[in-house]
Amino acid sequence: MAAPLFVGGRAAAMTAAVLATVAALLAPAAVAQLSTSFYSGSCASLESIVRSGMTSAVQQEPRMGASILRLFFHDCFVNGCDGSVLLDDSSTLTGEKNAGPNANSLRGYEVIDAIKSRVDAACPGTVSCADILAVAARDGVNLLGGPTWAVPLGRRDARTTTQAAANSNLPSPSSSAATLISSFASKGLDSRDMVALSGAHTIGAARCASFRSRIYNDTNINAGFATRRRQVCGPQSGATDGNLAPLDAFSSVRFDNGYYRNLLSRFGLLHSDQELFGSGGPVDSITQQYAGNGGAFSADFVTAMIKMGNISPLTGSSGEIRNNCRKPN
Ligand code: HEM
Ligand SMILES: *[C@@H]1O[C@H](CO)[C@@H](O)[C@H](O)[C@H]1NC(C)=O
Numbered sequence: 001m002a003a004p005l006f007v008g009g010r011a012a013a014m015t016a017a018v019l020a021t022v023a024a025l026l027a028p029a030a031v032a033q034l035s036t037s038f039y040s041g042s043c044a045s046l047e048s049i050v051r052s053g054m055t056s057a058v059q060q061e062p063r064m065g066a067s068i069l070r071l072f073f074h075d076c077f078v079n080g081c082d083g084s085v086l087l088d089d090s091s092t093l094t095g096e097k098n099a100g101p102n103a104n105s106l107r108g109y110e111v112i113d114a115i116k117s118r119v120d121a122a123c124p125g126t127v128s129c130a131d132i133l134a135v136a137a138r139d140g141v142n143l144l145g146g147p148t149w150a151v152p153l154g155r156r157d158a159r160t161t162t163q164a165a166a167n168s169n170l171p172s173p174s175s176s177a178a179t180l181i182s183s184f185a186s187k188g189l190d191s192r193d194m195v196a197l198s199g200a201h202t203i204g205a206a207r208c209a210s211f212r213s214r215i216y217n218d219t220n221i222n223a224g225f226a227t228r229r230r231q232v233c234g235p236q237s238g239a240t241d242g243n244l245a246p247l248d249a250f251s252s253v254r255f256d257n258g259y260y261r262n263l264l265s266r267f268g269l270l271h272s273d274q275e276l277f278g279s280g281g282p283v284d285s286i287t288q289q290y291a292g293n294g295g296a297f298s299a300d301f302v303t304a305m306i307k308m309g310n311i312s313p314l315t316g317s318s319g320e321i322r323n324n325c326r327k328p329n
Pocket of ligand 1: 104205207209
């Protein structure tokens with residue numbers, strides 16, 4: 001009697017163990033949780049490699065911190081944070097790079113390529129391009145004087161994407177406040193997240209084509225500011241289309257709350273920027289708060305970046321760890 005009972009007991013214990021293992025394997029996939037310690041066993045040098053790559057890129061050109069931050073935003077808003085924005089067009093794939101909001105505008109791809117090859121030299125085939133971009137964006141912000149934070153990781157890379165997805169998911173600079181709110185809401189981001197994330201425009205630059213109608217046709221703009229910007233940006237599309245102006249007129253390589261103070265004086269460069277203050281809408285008070293309290297902006301920006309970084313990542317066995325960020329394996 002003892003032996004069958006023992007066997008039965010062991011079988012029951014094994015069944016329980018198998019069930020526990022199955023549950024443990026299924027649970028993370030089911031909730032698709034990213035984790036700040038995802039690579040601590042498999043690629044402990046990831047953070048220091050990304051940091052040094054971003055440090056030299058920003059030393060060479062401070063604007064690159066801004067360009068990489070924008071790359072991450074454009075990745076996350078199009079099919080989630082899955083590295084899809086990094087895919088080059090090919091004979092079998094027309095991707096995001098030449099979509100309207102990205103063509104002749106999005107930049108920094110070679111910085112991500114350089115970091116990826118150093119990461120892969122240390123930890124072959126381990127870290128996704130999507131995660132490298134998330135960490136690089138955080139470092140770009142911090143290297144320009146902004147906050148730092150622990151980035152949740154564990155994203156995998158998309159095998160494909162479409163140009164149409166980029167054209168339909170990225171907000172236009174001619175958007176109203178209501179349109180911006182609903183665009184971000186469709187990604188699970190509330191209006192506070194939207195206003196905080198727009199503070200990314202405290203760094204970097206825009207092309208004349210993006211702010212022409214604002215400086216010639218908007219009425220809610222500081223007159224002297226509009227006059228000065230018209231000197232680099234002619235009224236008709238053509239030769240001046242690519243001319244740049246800083247998104248924050250006073251400190252475009254300093255990550256601070258100057259963006260919001262500019263909006264109080266109607267110095268927003270994009271129509272969509274100025275929509276965050278002055279129309280009497282629900283976001284005016286958030287802009288006022290951030291203009292007066294850099295600490296509140298910083299804290300909310302970090303919260304919103306982590307939320308944005310959580311937009312439908314590929315995890316578990318979905319997607320892949322790309323070898324070359326520009327093409328599927
Ligand atoms: C709220 C809706 C947004 C709109 C309509 C918008 C639109 C734009 C436009 C039109 C430009 C200039 C592109 C060019 O002329 O080449 C730009 C630049 C930029 N955007 Fe946004 N953006 C938005 C939100 C964001 C968010 C959420 C982030 C990041 C968290 C971000 C980060 C940046 C950065 C850093 C630049 C400067 C890039 C550089 O200098 O290379 N933007 N944005
Ligand atoms: C300003 O508005 C007028 C009238 O709608 C339009 O014809 C013109 O193209 C606009 N100019 C710019 C620079 O957007």
